[in-house]
Amino acid sequence: MNEQEQRNNINILFDIGITNCMELYRRTGVPKCIVYRTVYKLRNAESVARKIGSRKQRQIKANNARSLVSLAINNPRLSVRKLTSKFNKRRGLSFSHEAVRIEMKRRGFTRKVARKISMFTQTHKAYRIDRAKSNRCLGESDF
Numbered sequence: 531m532n533e534q535e536q537r538n539n540i541n542i543l544f545d546i547g548i549t550n551c552m553e554l555y556r557r558t559g560v561p562k563c564i565v566y567r568t569v570y571k572l573r574n575a576e577s578v579a580r581k582i583g584s585r586k587q588r589q590i591k592a593n594n595a596r597s598l599v600s601l602a603i604n605n606p607r608l609s610v611r612k613l614t615s616k617f618n619k620r621r622g623l624s625f626s627h628e629a630v631r632i633e634m635k636r637r638g639f640t641r642k643v644a645r646k647i648s649m650f651t652q653t654h655k656a657y658r659i660d661r662a663k664s665n666r667c668l669g670e671s672d673f
Contacts, residue, residue, distance in 0.1 A: 536560040537578045540568045549573075590625060590633045597621065598630065599637055610634065 531539075539558050548554060555565045571578050590598065598617055602608070608616065613634075614627040 533564060536564055537568050540565060541572065541578055544569065544572050589629045594621065594623070594625075595633055595637065598633060599639075602634060602639055 536558065540554055540560060543554055543557060548557070549569065551562070551565050551569050554560070554569065555562055558565070568578055575581075597620075598613075601617055601620070602613060605613070605616070610631045611627045614625060614630045617630065618624055
């Protein structure tokens with residue numbers, strides 16, 4: 531049972547008139563933290579739905595993120611701090627290197643893999659060597 535179903539079960543019992551958190555916990559078997567949070571929402575807002583616009587806004591918007599990604603792809607060896615300073619100068623903005631690091635992580639960039647370096651499997655490498663051998667008619671000792 532996911533958290534939404536758990537909240538719905540609590541909501542049904544709350545509408546019946548059971549407002550005691552421990553009683554709701556005993557009847558539903560839902561973790562206490564979810565029971566207390568749901569009852570708090572039901573008492574204050576009479577709904578368990580999230581308010582529109584209540585989540586944290588992204589610091590780097592979509593158009594800036596696209597230009598940041600293209601800058602990172604074109605300069606794959608730049609560190610996050612250098613990438614941030616170059617990006618801020620180019621766009622006239624003032625993002626912190628932590629915000630840029632989080633955005634790059636969200637977009638799939640990590641320190642382990644450079645985006646421009648192709649990664650081949652063992653079978654692909656063997657196929658390329660076999661193809662090179664057949665095209666050049668070279669002996670085994672050349673490879």
